[in-house]
Amino acid sequence: MQLTQHTDYAIRVLLYAQSHPDRLVNITEIADFYQISRSHLAKVVAALTQTGYLQGVRGKKGGLKLGLDPAEINLGTLVTQFEPLNLVECFSDKNQCVITTNCRLKNVLFEATKAFLAVLNQYTLHDLKMQPDVIQFISLKPTN
Amino acid sequence: MQLTQHTDYAIRVLLYAQSHPDRLVNITEIADFYQISRSHLAKVVAALTQTGYLQGVRGKKGGLKLGLDPAEINLGTLVTQFEPLNLVECFSDKNQCVITTNCRLKNVLFEATKAFLAVLNQYTLHDLKMQPDVIQFISLKPTN
Numbered sequence: 446m447q448l449t450q451h452t453d454y455a456i457r458v459l460l461y462a463q464s465h466p467d468r469l470v471n472i473t474e475i476a477d478f479y480q481i482s483r484s485h486l487a488k489v490v491a492a493l494t495q496t497g498y499l500q501g502v503r504g505k506k507g508g509l510k511l512g513l514d515p516a517e518i519n520l521g522t523l524v525t526q527f528e529p530l531n532l533v534e535c536f537s538d539k540n541q542c543v544i545t546t547n548c549r550l551k552n553v554l555f556e557a558t559k560a561f562l563a564v565l566n567q568y569t570l571h572d573l574k575m576q577p578d579v580i581q582f583i584s585l586k587p588t589n
Numbered sequence: 590m591q592l593t594q595h596t597d598y599a600i601r602v603l604l605y606a607q608s609h610p611d612r613l614v615n616i617t618e619i620a621d622f623y624q625i626s627r628s629h630l631a632k633v634v635a636a637l638t639q640t641g642y643l644q645g646v647r648g649k650k651g652g653l654k655l656g657l658d659p660a661e662i663n664l665g666t667l668v669t670q671f672e673p674l675n676l677v678e679c680f681s682d683k684n685q686c687v688i689t690t691n692c693r694l695k696n697v698l699f700e701a702t703k704a705f706l707a708v709l710n711q712y713t714l715h716d717l718k719m720q721p722d723v724i725q726f727i728s729l730k731p732t733n
Contacts, residue, residue, distance in 0.1 A: 446590055446591065446592055446593070446672050446673070446674055446675075446676065446702075447590065447673070447675050447676050447677065447680075448590055448676055448677055448698075449590070453677045453678065456694060457686075457688070460688070460692070460694075478687065479686070479687060479688075480685070480687065520697065528590050529590070529591070530590055531590075531591050532590065532591050532592055533591065533592055533597045534597065536591075541624070542601075542623070543622065543623060543624065544601070544604070544623075544719060547719050547720060548604070548717070548719065549716065549717045549718075549719075550600060550604075550717055553664065553708070553709065553712050553716075553717070554592075556708050557704075557705045557706075557708035557709050558590075558705065560701075560704040560705055560707065560708045561701045561702065561704055561705040562701075563704065564697070564700050564701035564704045565697065565701050568697050572693065572697075573692070573693045573694055573697070574693075575688060575691050575692065575693075576691060
């Protein structure tokens, strides 16, 4: 059981943008910072922009910034929007499990997922804020 | 976020064995019943036997049966044993995320996973018991 890379990277991008409230950021520097694929990150950023979590500023000095106040970015809402929460086959449209109509597992897993999200609902991006000096330290470290 | 097929199939195998308390079952019939890969199922059955959830009976009339009372098979324990609960990269040994030491996300996801498992801990295999007549009905349906 793990979050998709898409959701994981979405949270990381928002954390990075939050750590630089005084300037715009861009995809290349975020990819360099986390040492992750730029092309994958571009898709994540597109989704974050489309959903309003990020705001793009056009132009030569353009870039990205948070589209919402960090205290308004609820983790549970974010994960629900980005993550396919199909715990087992019968949660999805492509379900072919023969016992579906007679199986109680789905309800139990649904209840457990609700409890999982209820915890995330208690936190916002603001609660995850990283120390600016640590961000700066990591940025300055050689990547080799 | 989804359970691995390994865990999903493990639960299905136990549900099937529970539905046939009066006789031994075997891998072929379980694969036929669920219409899933026999070879994948064989690995799952091996793991269930090794952990004591299933008991193998050798011989010409051999087969498999539950190794524990259904009321003793706790869903939370089973999922914890079968499922890699590495929600994001930093939960695993292969973690390379640069912000790990300064990131609060791990604790939040750990708390959420605990809540997820706490729900599963409230249920046993016995609680998921299927109606025997429905199992029989599904078994009799033509699979085309």
